Amino acid sequence: MSVLLEARGLWLPRGRHWTLNVPHLQVQEGEILTLLGPNGAGKSTLVAVLAGLLPPRRGELRFRGRVVDFRRNLDYRRRIAVVLQRPVLFRGTVWANVEMGLRFRGVPPAVRREKVQRWLQRLGLGELAQRPARRLSGGQAQRVALARALVLDPDLLFLDEPFQALDAPTRRDLLLELRDLLQAEGRTAVYVTHDLTEGLALAHRVAVMVEGRIRQIGPPEAILYRPVDLQVARLVGMENVLPCRVQAKERQLAFVEACGCRCTALAAEDVTPGAPAYLGLRPEALMLTLEEPQAGTSARNRFPARVRRIWPQGALMRVQVQTESGCTLWASVTYLAAQELGLDEGQRVWVVFKASAAWVFREGEGSRLSAVGSPQ
Amino acid sequence: MRRLWFLLLALVLVGCTAGQKPKPPIILATTTSTYDSGLLDALLPEFERETGYKVKVVAVGTGQALRMGREGNADVLLTHAPEAEKPLVEEGWVVDYQYVMYNDFVLVGPEDDPADVRQAKDVVEAMQRIARAGAPFVSRGDDSGTHKRERALWKAAGIDPQGQPWYMESGQGMGATLRIASEKDAYTLTDRGTYLALQDTLNLVILFEGDPRLRNIYHIMRVNPEKWPHVNVEGSRALVAFFLKPETQQRIATFGVDRFGRPLFYPALEQVREVEPSPSP
Amino acid sequence: METLWRGLVEALYLLLSLDPTVWRIALRTLAISGSATVLSALLGIPLGIWLVLGRVPARRFWLTLTHTGMALPPVVVGLMVALLLWRTGPLGFLEWIYTPTAMVIAQTILATPMVAGVMVSGLQALGQEARWQLLGLGASGFQAAWVLVQQARGALLAAVMAGFGTAVSEVGASLMVGGNLKGYTRVLTTAVVLETRRGNFARALALGFILLGLAFWVNAMLTVLQQREADPDS
Numbered sequence: 038m039s040v041l042l043e044a045r046g047l048w049l050p051r052g053r054h055w056t057l058n059v060p061h062l063q064v065q066e067g068e069i070l071t072l073l074g075p076n077g078a079g080k081s082t083l084v085a086v087l088a089g090l091l092p093p094r095r096g097e098l099r100f101r102g103r104v105v106d107f108r109r110n111l112d113y114r115r116r117i118a119v120v121l122q123r124p125v126l127f128r129g130t131v132w133a134n135v136e137m138g139l140r141f142r143g144v145p146p147a148v149r150r151e152k153v154q155r156w157l158q159r160l161g162l163g164e165l166a167q168r169p170a171r172r173l174s175g176g177q178a179q180r181v182a183l184a185r186a187l188v189l190d191p192d193l194l195f196l197d198e199p200f201q202a203l204d205a206p207t208r209r210d211l212l213l214e215l216r217d218l219l220q221a222e223g224r225t226a227v228y229v230t231h232d233l234t235e236g237l238a239l240a241h242r243v244a245v246m247v248e249g250r251i252r253q254i255g256p257p258e259a260i261l262y263r264p265v266d267l268q269v270a271r272l273v274g275m276e277n278v279l280p281c282r283v284q285a286k287e288r289q290l291a292f293v294e295a296c297g298c299r300c301t302a303l304a305a306e307d308v309t310p311g312a313p314a315y316l317g318l319r320p321e322a323l324m325l326t327l328e329e330p331q332a333g334t335s336a337r338n339r340f341p342a343r344v345r346r347i348w349p350q351g352a353l354m355r356v357q358v359q360t361e362s363g364c365t366l367w368a369s370v371t372y373l374a375a376q377e378l379g380l381d382e383g384q385r386v387w388v389v390f391k392a393s394a395a396w397v398f399r400e401g402e403g404s405r406l407s408a409v410g411s412p413q
Numbered sequence: 414m415r416r417l418w419f420l421l422l423a424l425v426l427v428g429c430t431a432g433q434k435p436k437p438p439i440i441l442a443t444t445t446s447t448y449d450s451g452l453l454d455a456l457l458p459e460f461e462r463e464t465g466y467k468v469k470v471v472a473v474g475t476g477q478a479l480r481m482g483r484e485g486n487a488d489v490l491l492t493h494a495p496e497a498e499k500p501l502v503e504e505g506w507v508v509d510y511q512y513v514m515y516n517d518f519v520l521v522g523p524e525d526d527p528a529d530v531r532q533a534k535d536v537v538e539a540m541q542r543i544a545r546a547g548a549p550f551v552s553r554g555d556d557s558g559t560h561k562r563e564r565a566l567w568k569a570a571g572i573d574p575q576g577q578p579w580y581m582e583s584g585q586g587m588g589a590t591l592r593i594a595s596e597k598d599a600y601t602l603t604d605r606g607t608y609l610a611l612q613d614t615l616n617l618v619i620l621f622e623g624d625p626r627l628r629n630i631y632h633i634m635r636v637n638p639e640k641w642p643h644v645n646v647e648g649s650r651a652l653v654a655f656f657l658k659p660e661t662q663q664r665i666a667t668f669g670v671d672r673f674g675r676p677l678f679y680p681a682l683e684q685v686r687e688v689e690p691s692p693s694p
Numbered sequence: 695m696e697t698l699w700r701g702l703v704e705a706l707y708l709l710l711s712l713d714p715t716v717w718r719i720a721l722r723t724l725a726i727s728g729s730a731t732v733l734s735a736l737l738g739i740p741l742g743i744w745l746v747l748g749r750v751p752a753r754r755f756w757l758t759l760t761h762t763g764m765a766l767p768p769v770v771v772g773l774m775v776a777l778l779l780w781r782t783g784p785l786g787f788l789e790w791i792y793t794p795t796a797m798v799i800a801q802t803i804l805a806t807p808m809v810a811g812v813m814v815s816g817l818q819a820l821g822q823e824a825r826w827q828l829l830g831l832g833a834s835g836f837q838a839a840w841v842l843v844q845q846a847r848g849a850l851l852a853a854v855m856a857g858f859g860t861a862v863s864e865v866g867a868s869l870m871v872g873g874n875l876k877g878y879t880r881v882l883t884t885a886v887v888l889e890t891r892r893g894n895f896a897r898a899l900a901l902g903f904i905l906l907g908l909a910f911w912v913n914a915m916l917t918v919l920q921q922r923e924a925d926p927d928s
């Protein structure tokens with residue numbers, strides 16, 4: 038895989054509270070990179086800078102190794118395409134809107150006609166070609182915006198929360214369609230979202246952005262199971278984060294003490310014995326049993342606890358338990374499993390988890406925030 | 414914010430009228446010449462001090478001033494168009510019609526005098542010369558006293574200037590009309606006072622003066638309270654009396670002498686005239 | 695009240711009797727203010743586009759200046775134009791003072807910031823998003839500006855209307871640089887001033903009503919155009 042787009046030292050103050058600060062970022066040829074972050078994290082600003090729409094105060098952008106001028110970059114902008122949060126459709130027909138970028142590039146009419154026709158069909162817009170673009174429903178409008186970008190056959194596609202304004206079913210359908218379209222052609226794309234599910238549905242790699250900085254970048258499983266700090270942990274749904282003390286470390290494994298339990302867990306590289314750290318556990322990684330598990334099973338880690346609250350969420354049950362040492366944990370079990378166990382509030386249970394599903398990390402940049410699920 | 418402004422305004426208004434016994438103000442409708450020349454500013458403070466009345470001067474064209482009188486929108490009129498004033502007196506719209514003062518009109522024009530107006534025996538001939546030469550002439554064209562006089566002179570000269578290519582109507586006050594005449598190298602008829610006041614900024618010189626037909630007579634009059642009961646009777650009586658008393662007439666006779674070397678107006682009361690106008694009327 | 699009523703009646707009479715003086719004044723008003731509107735549109739529309747879409751150093755300063763220009767006092771403009779055009783002034787040799795040309799110049803100066811300001815608001819209403827979208831589809835700066843101006847066609851007409859309104863309703867500058875010369879530079883507003891000074895209140899009011907009618911007619915025409923443009927089907 039070769040590097041398609043590379044940014045270095047991007048720096049742009051925005052407003053009073055944060056500054057875009059991206060020392061290094063690469064987009065590989067053929068990958069879908071998701072920018073994940075809360076609202077106001079600077080994702081859209083980063084995309085605008087990467088797409089050559091917004092010049093940063095400092096920094097350098099290279100496309101296929103060649104430097105992109107931030108002011109005169111028409112050549113670069115004609116290799117890419119941008120789809121924004123709101124489908125900005127212009128006065129005129131659906132056809133005219135989809136044709137727009139081709140016209141900018143001076144593509145001959147015959148070629149234009151053929152391409153527009155093809156992409157309208159692929160996105161199921163054939164019937165709507167002559168309709169005024171501004172009278173479409175939200176889903177249709179976003180399809181037009183996608184067709185308008187894809188018809189350009191861009192080397193790099195920027196999608197800035199394209200489905201945010203849509204209702205959930207429309208969003209799910211379009212997302213699947215988009216994934217198929219992108220994967221079928223091995224297209225390179227940067228996809229921005231604040232929604233974890235949506236971001237992971239498409240991504241080869243995920244970059245987590247908070248307050249103008251990229252905190253972590255990696256494949257989805259790394260982001261989900263091995264967050265680098267508290268803020269990232271919270272963003273990716275790692276709900277149980279317990280302060281712990283590292284007693285020993287052996288290659289990737291750390292032996293820690295947390296809430297009265299001696300546990301084994303995967304550990305980040307910078308974790309060292311004796312130093313304070315956090316033990317992170319996703320709710321799905323926790324299993325509940327009524328009997329004390331036998332020693333020797335793979336699940337070496339266990340807490341004696343009591344069920345405090347049960348909160349049904351569709352086919353899943355969210356169960357809040359309190360360990361004997363006073364820590365509160367959230368577990369996710371299936372509705373069926375909960376029924377089989379006969380879970381009830383006040384009941385005594387064992388919380389069990391595998392070492393490979395537990396993650397020890399150091400206080401990161403986000404550690405000034407109070408820890409999630411701290412002892413009560 | 415707006416409310417604050419209203420409050421401030423109200424305070425100012427209250428402050429202004431917070432005298433011991435507020436007397437109703439007098440509205441004096443007059444021509445621009447009396448006001449622009451500064452005469453009223455020289456006279457009225459004295460009156461206000463003596464009587465405690467406040468005078469609101471509305472300086473407009475004679476046409477509008479007379480109209481204000483006829484419609485009861487003024488208490489006292491001070492104008493200089495006897496012909497136009499006559500019907501008001503006869504129909505009883507105004508009373509106490511008094512001759513206050515006079516000054517004179519002069520013909521001004523470019524220094525080189527293309528129509529040879531300087532050679533004219535009288536003002537009628539001067540007008541005829543302008544018409545014959547087709548020299549540009551700017552008329553006030555606003556029904557003011559000056560405009561009325563100018564029309565009377567054309568009539569006496571047997572000329573109808575309307576529609577002639579050399580005849581322009583400014584429809585503006587004397588100052589603006591003089592400015593236009595100066596820019597266009599044109600002749601115009603002006604009252605002496607306004608011309609003297611603006612002389613320095615104009616490329617115009619006096620080319621003809623002194624004809625008795627150029628005399629400009631000012632009358633003062635009160636709006637008839639029988640027609641318009643709301644007029645300020647006491648105040649308007651006091652104001653008319655003020656203009657006619659010897660001390661005021663004396664002041665009129667000396668007004669402007671310090672600035673222009675000669676008076677701008679001559680009082681009606683002959684014994685207080687210190688300087689006779691250059692042409693004996 | 696009575697004067698108002700008589701003014702209305704006289705306005706109708708003046709119009710229906712096809713009084714040639716009044717019609718000529720109305721037509722002259724249309725010609726002078728119309729020329730000023732066209733000129734201010736030619737200057738103000740590109741200026742507005744440039745202020746929003748161009749690479750403008752100190753953009754905020756220029757925008758503030760434009761918005762201040764929308765409140766230019768006519769008499770100040772009149773005075774400055776007069777000082778330039780008087781024979782003693784630097785442009786006196788043109789002999790434009792007290793001509794319709796001088797009035798067109800003064801009205802253009804007054805109307806241009808108005809046109810530019812309305813254009814600026816119209817384009818700004820489209821938002822940064824629309825511009826980014828166009829650039830992100832590979833539009834050159836010029837192509838993007840062209841599409842955006844087409845999108846803001848409504849604002850364009852509103853700008854022209856605002857310019858005409860400013861030009862036609864202004865009296866201070868016209869009086870100072872035009873001179874209100876009968877049959878030459880007398881327009882509806884200056885005629886209203888004159889008739890008021892003459893004490894012909896009804897006639898003044900009648901001319902005022904004709905001015906209102908003229909402004910209404912021009913704006914109605916432009917509004918019809920704008921409505922047609924505003925239809926997304928077109």
